[in-house]
Amino acid sequence: MRVLFSSLSGTGHFHPLVPTARALQKAGHEVAFAVPAPFQPVVEANGFGSFAAGVGFDAVVGTDPQEIQKRQEMMMRADASTRLEMMTRMFVDGFARRKLPDLMALCERWRPELIVRESMDLAGALVGEKLGIPHASIQVGGGLIGGADQPLFVQRMEAVRVEFGLKPDPELREPFRHLHLSFMPGSYFENRLPPTTRYLKLEVFDQSGSEGLPEWVSRLGGKPVVYATLGTAFNKLVHLLGTIAEGLREETVELIITVGRDLDPAVLGPQPAHVHVERYIPQSLLLPRCDLAIMHGGYNSVMSALYAGLPGIIMPIAADQPLNAQACERIGIARVVMPDTLTPQLIRQQVREMLADGTYRERARRLQSEALALPGLEHGVALLERLAREKTLPAGS
Numbered sequence: 001m002r003v004l005f006s007s008l009s010g011t012g013h014f015h016p017l018v019p020t021a022r023a024l025q026k027a028g029h030e031v032a033f034a035v036p037a038p039f040q041p042v043v044e045a046n047g048f049g050s051f052a053a054g055v056g057f058d059a060v061v062g063t064d065p066q067e068i069q070k071r072q073e074m075m076m077r078a079d080a081s082t083r084l085e086m087m088t089r090m091f092v093d094g095f096a097r098r099k100l101p102d103l104m105a106l107c108e109r110w111r112p113e114l115i116v117r118e119s120m121d122l123a124g125a126l127v128g129e130k131l132g133i134p135h136a137s138i139q140v141g142g143g144l145i146g147g148a149d150q151p152l153f154v155q156r157m158e159a160v161r162v163e164f165g166l167k168p169d170p171e172l173r174e175p176f177r178h179l180h181l182s183f184m185p186g187s188y189f190e191n192r193l194p195p196t197t198r199y200l201k202l203e204v205f206d207q208s209g210s211e212g213l214p215e216w217v218s219r220l221g222g223k224p225v226v227y228a229t230l231g232t233a234f235n236k237l238v239h240l241l242g243t244i245a246e247g248l249r250e251e252t253v254e255l256i257i258t259v260g261r262d263l264d265p266a267v268l269g270p271q272p273a274h275v276h277v278e279r280y281i282p283q284s285l286l287l288p289r290c291d292l293a294i295m296h297g298g299y300n301s302v303m304s305a306l307y308a309g310l311p312g313i314i315m316p317i318a319a320d321q322p323l324n325a326q327a328c329e330r331i332g333i334a335r336v337v338m339p340d341t342l343t344p345q346l347i348r349q350q351v352r353e354m355l356a357d358g359t360y361r362e363r364a365r366r367l368q369s370e371a372l373a374l375p376g377l378e379h380g381v382a383l384l385e386r387l388a389r390e391k392t393l394p395a396g397s
Helices: 011-026 037-045 057-061 065-077 080-110 122-131 151-163 215-219 238-247 283-289 299-307 321-331 344-356 359-372 377-390
Strands: 002-006 030-035 049-052 114-118 135-138 179-182 197-199 225-229 254-258 275-278 292-295 312-314 334-336
Touching (some): 002 011, 011 114, 011 135, 011 299, 011 377, 037 049, 080 122, 080 151, 114 377, 225 283, 238 254, 238 344, 283 299, 292 299, 292 344, 321 334
Parallel strands (some): 225 254, 225 292, 254 275, 312 334
């Protein structure tokens, strides 16, 4: 079986697809990725063939660090409707519309029997529908990018469908018509994902680069370990990490901060011996050694924390982060601190209280057990094989 994975650029979009892609490879299927050209080296370094399709984030949001920081500051302070408008225009007009011609030509040339896309990559579903290729999606994010209750999203998607020669879909059923896979349990989403969703055992991949655990991690011991990150996309708001470092400078903890692959750890200035600043550490390797995570609430960071049964403090900035923050707070595995209210005193008090309250860890471990008890990837592979073979899946398969 020839399977084409379709993804936007960025590790936050690529990483959640890797376990499924590798499982399909292991089952003997031919797998390739359709991604923006600048991201192809990352895909190929992880053992997959790739084709250039669409544009990357740089083409949509620019490359100037100061402008990106200003944009992220604006998103952090925007209300929900403004953030939704920005997301809609970015993912529908900025990415989906511009990827369609490349992806259409690629599918006509390479002729995949199945398209598997990450849920933010809308072009994969549109091309699959247009060419009659069965398509599946993998959940990326704390919710779906849009819904029938979001008029602007419906309007922009309907405009793209008309341009692409597809019939109207005002209920937005087509993108998830066949099969949607989630590696987070249904309780996390309050079972609000599409009815075609199948929930699978939590799988985490985050080692797409050469990084491993720094040597000094093995020497940690005796003090609680607190990890802080803003991920790989919203890391330009580095002053938030500086506030965390200031707040925990005198605390009896080991503080580990990652600033992102594209920033120099020196950006935070000199730090005491118990504050460790690195560019990037795979969270799947680090978080099992931690007692608390302070994060922006990106989907992959939340998945990694859950995989380790680790509670957190979430500072949602934009994108799906507010949804993840709400879910984690509702389940009782995290506290939420709005980033524009963050002070050294506030983060210090929150960390003290979280480390002292073991119930957060207990709830995180219960959710971890729930996530790890779901059917494994072999079930997901069987569903994808059946979808490619039969072109559809009966309800409840």
